[in-house]
Structure formats: structure tokens, C-alpha cells
Amino acid sequence: MSTPGETPPIRYYLLRILFAGIVVLSCTWVLLPIIISILYAFSTPQDFYSPKMIIPLHYTLSNIQKLLALGAAKATMNSIIVAVMTVIFSFALGLPAGYAFARFAFKGKDSLKLLIIGLRMFPMLVIAVPLVTLYIRLGLNDTLLGVALAHTTMALPFVILITSSIFVSVPIELEEAGYVFGLDRKQTFLRITLPLALPGLTAAAIFTFIMSWNEVFMAAVLTLTNRTLPAFILTSAMAAPDIIKFAASFIMILPALIFVFIARKYLISMWGITVK
């Protein structure tokens, strides 16, 4: 115990250094693996296979090029198409529902909301297995549309809850001002609510994109030739040399890193919604 006015310099500074050390260590724990894997993805094979080169010194694009030539180019394209379709479908279906939950009082609202919260916890990957038989019948098996429909099922509860909370955050008086000054419900939504909700909705859309982009089980079960990127990695790229795998992991995490960068202020609330 120190008396007031008298600082205990040594203990105080030691604690501060210790704390800073813990912070640095925590950040290193997260960042180091990402940095190393990216460096290796661009490493020349000579540097990677040399036991002396802990950090490669020579870099090349050839790993990425080889990976793309192996079929990753098409798989990446497929992933983008599936993810975009998923965003469109899940927003077309989920946004109106989210708005209804945010802005209306109606009978059964609480039960419906609990149902959606419950469905969000459902392990959606299990639907992929029985879905195959339906898809074969409908001609959707091994199609990107089929994967997107399954991904939409996975994303939809999240989209409903996220958009609902975004709309709730738009003060209702701003909408009422719209009504009073001459707008009907649709116009108010388009000219007042939507512009105000747009930043949040954009973040939610990117988030949905990443969700689909990252999903591997359903994509791997539902496709055979039209692989998405993670399904392609799982089924084909695992046989490739190590540095090709690192190139694959780089392409996989690229959108995620961009997302973290541009939408970091939404990231926590977004995940807060998905899990709470």
C-alpha cells in the first residue's frame, strides 16, 4: 500500500510494461499466422523449402498463377457468383421481414422472432445431405443456383435479425416526419429509412457475402464439377504442393481482410447480433 502523493515508480512501470507485453503478445498471436501464411503464399519454392529461410526473401506470383490454372480461377468465380446470389436472395426475402419486426406491432411477433432466433442456431449444413435428392430431381444438383439456395437458408435468419436491428436504430420520428410531410409508407421507406440504414445494410451484405464465401460443407456436398473455392480447396487443392495451398488460403482470406478493414466498426455489433 502506498500513501497518496507518493508514487511507487518501479512497481508501476513494471506493471505497465507487463500489460503492454500482454497486449503485444495477444495481437501477435492473431496477426503472425496471417502474415506468415501470406508471405509463404508469395514465396519462391526455393525459399520455402530452404530450412534456413524462416522468412522468405524472394517473392513470386507463380504460386497464385499455378493455383488459378489448376481450377481455382473458375472456383473463385463460382464462389463470387454464389455469394452474390446468396446476398440478393437473402436480402430480397430477409429485408422485408426485418423491417416488419422492427416497425410493426402484431400478434405473434415475439413467437415468430424466437422462432427465427432458434432457426439461426440450427446446423444448416445438415440440410445439404438430404437436399441432394431433391436437387437431382429438380436439376439443381451441381449448380451454383442450388448452392446459393442452400446458402440463403443459412444466411436468412441472420439477415432478418441484422436488418431488423438496423431498422430499429433509425429513429421512428424520422419516418413519421416523412409521413407528415407528404410521403406514403413506400416512399418513406425508400427516401428516408433506406438511405439512413444503408451503411449498416451494406456492412450486413458484405457480412452475408463472407458467410457464403466461407461455407464449405454444403458447397462440397452439393457440387461436383462446379466447385466453389473452399470446396475446390478441400477436394482438389489438398493434393497440390504446400505453397499452392498457401496461395489458396490467401485467396480465401482476402475478402475477409478487406471486409475487416472497411466495415470494422460494424463487425462487432454484427457478430453480436448473429450470436445473441
Place this chain on the structure above:
Amino acid sequence: MPSKKQGYSLVERYLPYLLIAPALGYLLFFIGYPLTQGVLLAFTDQNGHFTLQHVYYLLYSPSSNFWPALEDTLALAAVIIPIQIMLALGFSLMLSANFKGKDMALYILIIPLTISDVAGGLIWYSLLTANGFFNKLFMALGIINQPIQFFGYQFRPMEFIAIVLAEVWRATALVFVIIFAGLQMISKEYIEAAEVFGAGTWTKLRHIIFPMLKPSVQTALLIRTLFAFQVFGVVMVLAGRDIPVLAGEAYYEQTVLYHYGVAALYALIIAAISVVIGYIYIRMFKAQYLREVTM
């Protein structure tokens, strides 16, 4: 009743239901249909007759990996989840302090949220493989002479460790976000009140912060457990079927052996386990939700 509500057009009165119906219909179809189909697949033979052959295969066939898969899924969960909770608690407490660069540290810690399990597996592969970062580093430092082998059937315990490392690295962020949010909900005044009345750091943690964090920790625990039964990508990337897991076996039976019935059975088992965990979660959530509503 209708006479009182005059002036509300029919569309207006049913608007919320009209807005929700498409989404709900879609979900009910895309979950309900596959589940029904899954039950059919799991309990009928090619001729559509009731059979338990898939169940017998799953439980007793020497070529079935069900019991090891269940065992390894549980073992992974049992090792990974406690580490994640501890780590997430530590990160949360660390970030509840005020320091320069706090926001930066926060963003860095949540980066793994957006990284898929496949990518997470590959990233750790780049660190742990024979020519990977750690082996080269430790050899250069003279700590080891030979690379430590992490991958291959004969190194299954090492593969297990690799999966644990990758999952702890990737999915702790999720636990962290839940617990950190919970920590921020605790009014600073409770903690300051404890300080004013003479509580030291440990007393504050033990008697104020931890009890108030309990709901968040419970939530995190349940959600992580739920996800643990769906673990797939990271295991496939790092260990293949050396370490069998439930979802991996479902995938294998479906896409390699074409045992649709058995795969469906796996799917139903995962769904059933999740529903039970989810039910507990909803019960908890509902109590919490109602409390908030009545407050």
C-alpha cells in the same frame, strides 16, 4: 372487432405478415423438406420400405467410423472450448482497460471472425508443416534438430494438437465478442462502487465482474458447443479422416461411399444434438428477453 378497425385497409392490417411470410416460408421449406427427406433416407431402403439397416451400419459396421467420430468430436470440443473461454475472458479484461491503441487491438483480435475454417486450417498448416515457420524458427534457434512432424496418420496426436491450435486461433474471436459485449454491458459504476468500498483487483473480478459475466459466458459456451458438432473444414484440411468427426463422416459417406441413408442419419444426429443444445439456449434467451421486455 372489425368495425373498430375501420379505416385500416386489408393490406395494411396484414402487412407485417405479408412481409414476413416469404422469408418464413422459404426457411420452413428449406429446413422442413430436407429434414423429412432425411428421415426417409435414413429409415427406408431403395424400395421405400422401413429399415434399420443404416442404423445398424452406423453403429456396428466395422467400416463405420461413427463411434470414433463421436469420440473425437467430443474430445475436440472438450479441449478447445475451455481454452477459448479462458482466452476470451483474458482478452476481454485486457480490452476493458484504457490504453493507447485499444481500438487497434480490438480490431486485430476480431480479424479471425471473418476467416473460414478451411483458410484457418491452411494458415496453421503453413506454420506447423515440416518446412513451416515454427519448425524453421526452432531449428534456427537450435531448440530442435529435426522438424517436428504434425501431419500424417502416424502423428495423429500431433494432428489433434494442430486442429486445437487452429480452432483456438480462429474461433476464440467469436467467444471473445460475446464475452466482451457482456463485459461492456456491466455499468462502470458497479465496478467503481466496489473500488470505492475498498475492493482490490481480485475481489472485483471474483465478486463483481465474474458473476455479472455469467450470462455471457453461458451464451458463449452454448454457441461454441453448438458449432463444435459442426466442425468440418479445419479437420479435413489438417487431418482428413485421420481424426474422424461427425460432419466429416457425413461428407465421406455421402460423397465417397454414396451411403445416402447413413449420411442422412449423421445429419439427423447432428441436428438432434443441436436442437437439444439450442433448446436450452432458447429457454435461457427467452427468460432473458422477457426480463428485458418487462423491465
Place this chain on the structure above:
Amino acid sequence: MVDVKLRGLVKRFGKTVALRGIDLDIRDGEFIVLLGPSGCGKTTTLRIIAGLEKPDEGRVLFGEKDVTYLPPKDRNVSMVFQSYAVWPHMKVRDNIAFPLKIRGVPQEEIDKRVKWAAELLQIDELLDRYPHQLSGGQRQRVAVARAIVIEPDVLLMDEPLSNLDALLRVKMRSELKKLQRRIGVTTIYVTHDQVEAMTMGDRIAVMNAGKIQQVGTPEEIYLKPANTFVAGFVGSPQMNFFDATVRLDGEKLLDAGEFTISLSDDLAAALKDYNNKTVIVGIRPEYMYPRELAPKNMVGPMIKGVIDFVEALGSDTIIHLKVGNKHLVIKLSGSHHYRIGEELVVVFSLDKLHIFDKNTGRAII
């Protein structure tokens, strides 16, 4: 511009009844204030006039036109919201111009009118800013400018001053009132602040528990409150109330237990139905004086008590007097020195007395 008639408005929210039959005639060009405590139904009434809520029963008439179920956009009303509701994604100019744009007013006319409104509210310097760059007071002016720019038939204001600091509130009070005079729009103003109501309203409708208690000019409301609620709600400090029994058989007086009040013949006549019954007597703190400070020619009942507590506010002195089990509050203007525990005799004039029916709360005189 129109007159507004409310006919038997009833509104329920689930099990709670917010409005229990509101009837009110608002004259063309009038500034009427709906005054009442929170939860009295004043905001609900305003929202029904705006069209943001629909009543379960009753009618809203603008002139001769029944607008009860008309959506807000077809009513030509405008509104100043409590939170101002200035759209954050539009510049000040666009906020003000928006209602005109919706109505398809030509751009040239829009510019002219926006300029007019902005100058009127002294915000013409701020037109190219976004709302987040404005102070609360400036945002409030934008909200008012937006509300008057369309020349609405009815201007609605929902506690527009409650989010401003005290000084600004006083300033805006007179400004809004002057503005309304100048443009002459029928204005319905909701507030829980009696000072706002008294200073701004041509007439005041005092509301409580979903009903209108009294409608009248500020003077009427203050001098002739229709019931104990209005008497107690308007005026600060609150009117003194005590029970007293009417005695008309011998000497005509009000028997309050601790003291009696002799009645004039007029008062006695007014109370003839209440002989030997208990009534509620009310007297405003500002009409009671210590004997030595009373106006020279004042005659009236005297009450003796002990000073319990003194609040010296500088401009006023408020004395809490204990008379047996009763508690009276006396408000004196100016600063006076009284000591706690001191005996004090107060005097008041009989014509300042209010007497209410004990059962209904209605004013007898």
C-alpha cells in the same frame, strides 16, 4: 387554414385506454395548447390529428372534411417533433425543401420559399450544413422552418422545446408565438410545461387521464379552474387544498377543524346545497399574505400557524406554514426574513377562494 374539430376520440393501446372521449373545437388561426402530465393522452391526440395514429372511435374534422382515416400525407398538416426529426442524411436546405419537392412545387418557387422560411427562422447561414453540424437549438429552428414552409392547414408541435436548455427555451417560447401570429396558422401545441402553456396559448386544453378537463384562455384556466385537477396542475407552487365542512345553520362558515372561515352571503348562497357536507377548499399560495404585509384595505379570514420551513428564492419567498395537522404554502414576492418556528398570521380575501365538490372534484365556485 382550417378549424379543427375533434369528436368523441377514443384510443386504446391493448388494455390501456389512452383517450376516453376527446371533444375539442379549435378555431381557424388559433394557437391552442394541450397541457397535461405525461400519459394524459395529449401526444396521442396530436398524433391522431396528424394521422400517425387512427382512433378506435370518434372523428377528426378539418373544416367540414372528415379526415379521420386519411393518411398524414393527404392532410396538409405539418409537425415539429420532440426530437426534431431533422433527416440526418439531408442538408438543412434539402430538409426544408423536401416537403415542397414531394408536393411538386417548381424549383424556382421552392428556392424562394426555403429562403423565406430560413430567413424567418434566422438559419439562412446554415442551409448548406448537415444536421450533425448544428446545435440543438439550430436543429430545432430547421424543424420549425420545415414545418411552416409548406403553409400547412394545421401546424402540430409535440413538446418542441423540451430538449432545449432553459435559457433557449424562454427565447424560443416568444419567438414561436410571434412566428405563429405572423403566419396565422392554426397551431396545436403539446406540452407538460404550464409556463409554456400560459405564455403561448390563445387557449389551453388541460388534459388528464385521457380526458379534457377544461378548455379556456390562460386567464380562465388560472382564475377559474373547473376542477381540482386543473386547479392543482396550473400554478406554482401548487394551490393549497384542505377539507372543510359547510355550516349554514347558525353563523355561516366553513369549518376546517383547526380554523373556520366566515362566509359572505353570496358564498353561502352558492353553497346552500352543501350544508353540513364536506367540500374541498382551495387557495393559491400567492393570494395569502402575512397580516403585516397584506394590502391596506384587505379584509378576510385569518389563519394562525407556525412557520415550518422557508424557501428563499430571491425574487420570491415561500413559507410553509403548519396549522395543526394542515400544511399551507404561502408565496410572497420579494425577499423577506422569517424564522422557522415563528408564529405567523396569514390573511386572504374571500373572493380568491375556490370551493370544489368533494366527490366529483368539480368547482362549485
